[in-house]
Amino acid sequence: MNSSNPFKNLKADFPASIVVFFVALPLCLGIALASGAPLFSGLIAGIVGGIVVGAISGSQVGVSGPAAGLAAIVLVAITSLGSFENFLVAVVLGGVIQILFGVLKFGIIGYFFPSSVIKGMLTGIGLIIILKQIPHFFGYDSNTEGELPLFQSDSQNTFLDIFDSVNHISPGATIIAVIGLAILILWNTVLSKKGKIFQLVQGPLVAVVIGIIYFLLTQGNVAYGISADHLVKVPVPDDFSSFLGQFSFPNFSAIGNPAIWVTAFTIALVASLETLLCVEATDKLDPRKRVTPTNKELFAQGTGNILSGLIGGLPITQVIVRSSANIQSGGKTKMSAIIHGFLLLISVILIPTLLNMIPLSVLAAVLLIVGYKLAKPALFKQMYKAGWKQFIPFTITVLGIVFIDLLWGIGLGLAVGIVVILIKSFQNSHFLHIEDKSNGKHRIKMTLAEEVTFFNKGAILKELDSLPRDTFLELDVRKTRFLDNDIIEILEDFSEKARNRNIDIKLISERGTVENPTSFLEFFQLRPKSA
Structure with missing residues (x-):
């Protein structure tokens, strides 16, 4: 790509930007609905994510906006x-923290979180999105902003809201939600593989258009129409x-509230993690295999969040749904993301009346698919098969x-992941090989791991104390590059016990062999410090 001429690939970037716009428009509205925020805030985030973040970002194919x-x-x-x-104060502060992350070269932050925890985070978010959208799917929008928590001590929460929705089903909203869901499933599983037209025109857009048509056709029908409340x-x-x-x-007068700072740090951390994960995925999908500078990406995302928060938008991350749609549609450079942002801006200015004909239940159907993709049952099965060290965190x-x-x-999840690492470290401190008796003595070989710390004290002490009398112990430390002083003290104490139990020790190191040191x-x- 010739960076001095951003319009060089416009023939490929413009059609891709239209596809990304069609994907982004219902998702911007839907994620704002799922967030309990004004719907306009989702559009602001999409516009800023496209134009501002797209312009600053070092990613050529990534697309940013409000994220599930x-x-x-x-x-x-x-x-x-x-x-x-x-x-909004927390969003602005979160952006400042992200810029600080970038300045401090924290672009590798994603590598410090176990993949099991990151997958658990996305799965948990997917489940919450699904639970929150079930009432809206059935046209039960008494809690349109979606602010109810899953659990609380008083008489109302998300689960009670779901049960209440059964008694307050809106036929019209439910019918179009079911139709919309069927379209999305058909698009994802069948039509998207049938031809380029079904990749150019995305399922969420078709569901939204059908929803608008249904609303117009059933206006005035008391039984099956959709009222303005929905x-x-x-x-x-x-x-x-x-x-x-x-x-x-x-409202910057609230900046002294500690809860705002906690929220800001949470936004910065999760937005950075989600962005870095998406960057890793999009770089792999990019046909040209370009590498996105992660610290620059954190700076771009932070800048976008500051601006989005200042004008009333939701937090922004780079998002895999829009980014993959961009790549699959042939987007070559960042111009695709920038143009999609301008298309969102134009739609907000020119067609807000049309946007207000979209049933909330159709957006709920779109979000159910988003939530399902984040929390697929197959993922639970995959994590279970990976073993308890992955499945438990x-x-x-x-x-x-x-x-x-x-x-x-x-x-x-992170705490449990650390405990799992400690357990693995405990288990992997040494390897025992027991041989047959020779000359009346057991021959046992113990090979210490590359790094042996105080976490391994219990395991090594247990093995040494369990050695029977009249044993020949071969202790191999040739692979060991770090040996904690606590372990050396255990071996020192054991040498005295060994003499009392007629245990001979042969110490093998990179410097040679020592009998009964x-x-x-x-x-x-x-020993040399390097060893």
Whole structure:
């Protein structure tokens, strides 16, 4: 690509940008709905993510905007912080923290989280999205902003809301939601593989268009029509000044609230993780195999979140759904993402009335598919087959997110992941090879691992104490590059016990072999530090 001429690949980038726009429009509205935020805030985030982040980012094919992965945070934060304006302060601060991450070269932060925890995070978010959208799917929009938590001590929560929706089903909203869901499933499983037209025109857009047509055809029908309460509500400006009046602004007087800082750090951490994961995925999908500079990407995302928060938008990340749609549609450079942002801006200005004909239940159907893709049953099976060391941190993360909140879930999953690492370290400190008796003595070979720390004390001490009398122990430390002083002290103590139990020790190191060393402390103090 010739970076001095951004329009060089416009023939490929413009058609791709149209596809990304068609994917992004319903998702911007849907994620705002799932987040319990004004629907206009999702469009703002999409516009900023496309134009601003797209221009600054070092990624040529990644597309940024509001992400399902942050919906759970936004949902809880708007209520707990008292207002949407207070929440916007957290978005701005989260952007500042992301820029700091980039300056401090934290682009590798994603590598410090076990994949089991990251997969658990995305799965937990997917489950929350599904649970939150079930009432909307059936046209039960008494809680249109979606602010109810999954569990709380009073009389109302998400699960009760789901049960209540059974008694308040809106026939029209439910019918079009079922039709929309069927279209999405058909598109994903069959039609998308049949021809280029079905890749150019995406399922979510078709579901939304069918929803608008259904609303227009059934207007005035009491039984099967869709009332205004069940439709998208994007402000319709009369002129430019009223258009500007739609934007919300942060309430910086609340900046001293510690909860805002906690939310800001949570947004920065999760948005950075989701972005870095997406960057890794999109770089692999990129036909040209270009590598995105991760620290520059954090700077771009932080800049986008600052601007989005300042004008009333949701938090932004790079998102895999839009990015993969861009790549599959032939997008070559970042111009595709930038143009899609301008298309969103034009739609907000020119067709807000049309947007307000979209049934909320259709957006719920779109989000059910999004949630399902994040929390596929096959993933649970895959993690189970990977073994308990993967499955337990994954499960704890999912349960923590669903039953407590996102930050607790990640924290618990990470804590369990660390415990698993310690258990593995405990188990892998040494390898024992027991041979047959020879000359009346057991021959046992113990090979120490490359790194042996105080975590391994219990395992090594247990093995040494269990050695029977009249044993010949061959202790091999040739592969050991770090040996904690605690372990050396154990070996020193054992040398005295060995003499009392007629145990002969042969120490094999890179410096040679020593029979029944008189002092392990002296021996290892004389070893080269590199070993």
